Amino acid sequence: MLHHALQFRAAEISIGSASDGTAMLGKSLAMQKLHNQISQYANSPFPALIEGESGSGNEIVARTLYRLSSSNTKPFLALNCAAISPTLVEPTLFGYVKGAFTGAVTNKAGYFEDAADGTLFLDEIGELPLDLQAKLLRVLENGEYQRVGEAQQRLSRARVIAATNRDLRQEVKKGSFRADLYHRLSVFTINVPPLRELDDDKMVLLERFRKLYADQAHAAPFTFDEGAARLWREYRFPGNVRELRNIVIRLTTKYAGQRLSALDLDPELDSHSTPQATQVATEFLIPSDPDELIEQAQKHLQRERSFSLDGLLKTWEQGYIEAAMKLTRGNVSQAAKLLGINRTTLYSRMESPQKQ
Numbered sequence: 356m357l358h359h360a361l362q363f364r365a366a367e368i369s370i371g372s373a374s375d376g377t378a379m380l381g382k383s384l385a386m387q388k389l390h391n392q393i394s395q396y397a398n399s400p401f402p403a404l405i406e407g408e409s410g411s412g413n414e415i416v417a418r419t420l421y422r423l424s425s426s427n428t429k430p431f432l433a434l435n436c437a438a439i440s441p442t443l444v445e446p447t448l449f450g451y452v453k454g455a456f457t458g459a460v461t462n463k464a465g466y467f468e469d470a471a472d473g474t475l476f477l478d479e480i481g482e483l484p485l486d487l488q489a490k491l492l493r494v495l496e497n498g499e500y501q502r503v504g505e506a507q508q509r510l511s512r513a514r515v516i517a518a519t520n521r522d523l524r525q526e527v528k529k530g531s532f533r534a535d536l537y538h539r540l541s542v543f544t545i546n547v548p549p550l551r552e553l554d555d556d557k558m559v560l561l562e563r564f565r566k567l568y569a570d571q572a573h574a575a576p577f578t579f580d581e582g583a584a585r586l587w588r589e590y591r592f593p594g595n596v597r598e599l600r601n602i603v604i605r606l607t608t609k610y611a612g613q614r615l616s617a618l619d620l621d622p623e624l625d626s627h628s629t630p631q632a633t634q635v636a637t638e639f640l641i642p643s644d645p646d647e648l649i650e651q652a653q654k655h656l657q658r659e660r661s662f663s664l665d666g667l668l669k670t671w672e673q674g675y676i677e678a679a680m681k682l683t684r685g686n687v688s689q690a691a692k693l694l695g696i697n698r699t700t701l702y703s704r705m706e707s708p709q710k711q
Contacts, residue, residue: 379412379419380563381556385548389416396543397423402495404480404540405518407547410597413518416547417476420516429473432466437479444487446503455504467500470513480540481521481532491515492536515540550592550599557588560596564603575612582617590624598625618651676705 379390396403397420405413414433421431439447446455450465466475477483483491494500498510517540526532550557569576579587592598602623610619656662679690691701 379415380559381553382559383552383554383556385552386556389545389547392543392545393419393423396420396545398425399543400514401542402515402517402540403543403545404523405516405545405547406523407518407520408549408595409520410595411520411547411549412596413520413547414476414478416545417474417478417516417518421474421476424474424514426473426514430470431474431476432470433476433478434466435478437482441484441487444484445490448487449490449500449502451503452505455502459504462502465502467494467511467513468509470511472512473514475513475515477515477517479519480517481519481523481526485531485533488533488536492533492539495536495539550595555588557590557592557599558584560599561587561603564600565607568604568607569611572607572611574607577606577610577612578614579620580614580616583615583620586617586620586624593625616651672704676701 379386379393393416403420405416407413407416417433418431421427434444434447436444446459446463446465448465448467450463450468451459452462453459477491490500494511495515498512499508500511501508523532523537523541527534527537550560565576594601605623606615606620613619675694676690679693680687682693683689687701687705688698691698694701696704
């Protein structure tokens with residue numbers, strides 16, 4: 356039953372583009388380099404290895420390689436090696452014959468056979484068990500494989516595209532990934548840049564997702580004031596495009612048609628893991644007009660169910676302290692001068708979060 360479900364998922368993946376409208380958007384130098392690599396490697400029959408952090412769009416890159424190839428009318432099948440039991444990976448990839456194991460009541464083709472001369476995308480390839488790495492290497496070397504429980508040799512003509520969010524070179528050093536398989540997979544290596552390196556592409560993605568999800572919700576899109584826009588640009592998005600998309604969905608649901616300030620946006624960000632986000636927000640949280648400050652604070656208090664003034668002030672304080680320490684390369688005296696406080700006060704404020 357699980358094998359049938361996985362085959363159904365592969366069929367879904369092979370149809371069209373991503374359902375959420377994700378595309379290879381952006382004009383930054385990093386994205387231009389990525390586009391150039393994809394264009395160069397798309398029409399090659401040789402393997403390609405996509406390396407990128409979780410949520411950065413590895414599958415979208417694989418789809419784009421397929422779409423730009425001359426084989427784009429042929430099958431595209433995908434398997435996430437981390438989302439399937441290790442015992443099922445081999446029969447899923449290579450197929451099996453009746454009686455090969457408990458539950459094998461009929462002969463079944465695997466992904467390599469179903470992909471024919473199309474494309475097989477293996478996501479999270481770093482999770483592939485070592486014993487199966489040898490069998491995958493054999494397919495890549497000469498195209499040969501066997502169904503589980505069968506002696507007959509079969510031949511695959513599928514192009515393999517693999518992706519990983521691990522550093523496979525380090526995995527090779529640790530002995531958890533075969534060096535020969537790594538070198539065979541990385542004939543072409545494509546590095547997907549993390550979102551924090553994409554400059555104003557964060558705004559391009561914001562516009563794309565904001566319109567997409569507002570249309571889906573039949574709602575007016577939210578907008579940002581100057582402070583919120585600056586905070587968005589400076590936020591590092593540790594979860595990459597996946598995180599950005601989810602934030603836009605939340606904002607669309609909570610604030611449809613509203614104009615948001617940095618004060619509104621900051622609680623939606625993972626500011627605890629990226630203190631610089633809160634640091635940037637404070638630059639715009641204190642308007643020159645006192646009435647505007649009161650209005651922003653009033654909106655924030657009305658929207659937040661569990662507001663903590665102490666928590667907010669401590670977060671701001673730690674953001675500025677960390678920023679000052681970075682600017683002065685850890686010189687406490689210079690950092691205290693930047694912050695306008697004496698050195699002993701800075702020491703006590705640096706120690707206070709550790710005591711809590």
